[in-house]
Amino acid sequence: MARWEPGARERLEQAALELFGEQGFADTTVPQIAARAGLTTRTFFRHFADKREVLFAGEDDVPQLVAGYLAQAPADETPMQLIARGLPVMATRLFDGRRDQLQNRHRVVAQDDGLRERDLHKRAALSDQIRAAFQARGVDPLTSTLTAELAVTVMHTSLTRWLARNDDRALADIVTDTLTALRTLASDV
Amino acid sequence: MARWEPGARERLEQAALELFGEQGFADTTVPQIAARAGLTTRTFFRHFADKREVLFAGEDDVPQLVAGYLAQAPADETPMQLIARGLPVMATRLFDGRRDQLQNRHRVVAQDDGLRERDLHKRAALSDQIRAAFQARGVDPLTSTLTAELAVTVMHTSLTRWLARNDDRALADIVTDTLTALRTLASDV
Structure with missing residues (x-):
């Protein structure tokens, strides 16, 4: 058997989501996921630590993306502009193009x-990482904390709204709407 | 033994916090907590479902307080004013007067x-309850969700800042500062 199966990771993700949906997360085993994907259990464990990680592995590069974005952003951009x-x-x-999944x-x-x-734990950890990235830019601790919480809230709220829709509106447009609603709300005192 | 011990709940809370601090949460048992408080294990279980609940029981009436506050608030107050x-x-x-604890x-x-x-789970549940209370006032779903998230974020951030201080500044003043920082941040685009 080849040590490296092309597209194995994606096939395992697809198989896992199918099985979780059909028979529940708790009742699905790693050998079942591997079999559905036409792969071995060993191949599964080359890609994921356990069946839970199939659901969360996609977020692993988010902190790095955020840090990279903030590192190359102009120094005079305010937190909210960023x-x-x-x-x-x-x-x-x-997320675009992955709505069904x-x-x-x-x-x-x-x-x-x-x-x-x-x-929730992953979301809190992401907020912490964003806060640290803003502090590294010289933003004060309170503003960094609030900015990070707003960023995570806006993204999470937008994602939830996007996933509940059945049309082809882009997530980016919904994010922009959510930001507008947030600004209107926060300035209204 | 009397079925009702005066101040039992407070004594159990105090004893639990002392023991968790001295020997760790995992290594502390319910009989140890009861003994430190000079009470029986049965009395403990009349007040708390398990040792974990000692740490979270104080928040049980928050949703009711929030719902009561929103129910009696003038209809023309905006979410952010509320x-x-x-x-x-x-x-x-x-929280006032309970900082050490x-x-x-x-x-x-x-x-x-x-x-x-x-x-995190309790915080997410609280946000859900606040969102529902705003929707019950006729506020649209997106604004209700964002308002609830902002309320929980502002309170949590303020509490964290207050607990890190060593002076006698009131939590209410720190909440007001956090709200001002949030407004400044969100309007700055």
């Missing part, structure tokens, strides 16, 4: 307490 | 992965 420019770019790069993932995560807590 | 008026009131009512709790939760995830 978010307004960066979030639609991230949306397109990370993300909808399936969303349904699986929503049905399992442990997966929901893992999701 | 937050700006309500959060300092909640801060005083829920909350600092101990904060340290315990920070050291245990399971407790941190439970904390």
Whole structure:
């Protein structure tokens, strides 16, 4: 057997999501996922630490993307300008063209307490990483914390709205709408 | 033995926080907590479902407080006005005068992965409840979601800042500062 199967990772992801949807996350085993993908269990473990990681591995490069974006941004851009420019770019790069897959993932995560807590944990960790990246730019701690929380909230809210739709509106446009709603809300005192 | 011990709940909370701090959350048992408080294990279980609940029980009435506040608020107040008026009131009512205890709790939760995830879970549930309360006032779903997330973010950020301080500044004042920072940030595009 070849040590490297072309497209193995994607086939495993696809097989896992199918099986989680059909028979539930808890009742699905790694050998079943590997068999559905036409691969071996060993190949599965070359790509993922466990079946849970199939659902979360896609987010692993987000902190690096964010850090790279902030490192090359003009020094005089304000935190909110950075978010307004960066979030639609991230949306397109990370999620566009993957809505069906993300909808399936969303349904699986929503049905399992442990997966929901893992999701919240990943979101909190991402917020921490964004906060640190803003502080590294010289932004004060309070503004860095709030900016990071706003960025994660806007992206998460937009993703949820996008996944609930059935038309072909781009996620980036929904992100822009959410940012506008946030600005209107926050300035209204 | 009397079925009802006066101040039992507070004594159990105090004993639990002391023991969690001294020997760690994982290594502390319910019988140890009861013994330190001079009470029986049965009395413990009349007040808390398990040792974890000692750390989270204080938040159980928050959703009810929020719902009550929103139900009696003037119909023409905007979501952000409601937050700006309500959060300092909640801060005083829920947390003032309890900083030492909350600092101990904060340290315990920070050291245990399971407790941190439970904390995130409670925060997400609270945000959901606030969102529902705003929708019940007739606020649109997107604004309700963002308002709820902002409220929880502002309170959590303010609490974290307050617990890190060593002076006697009131939490309500820190909440007001955080709200000002948020408004400045969100309007700066």
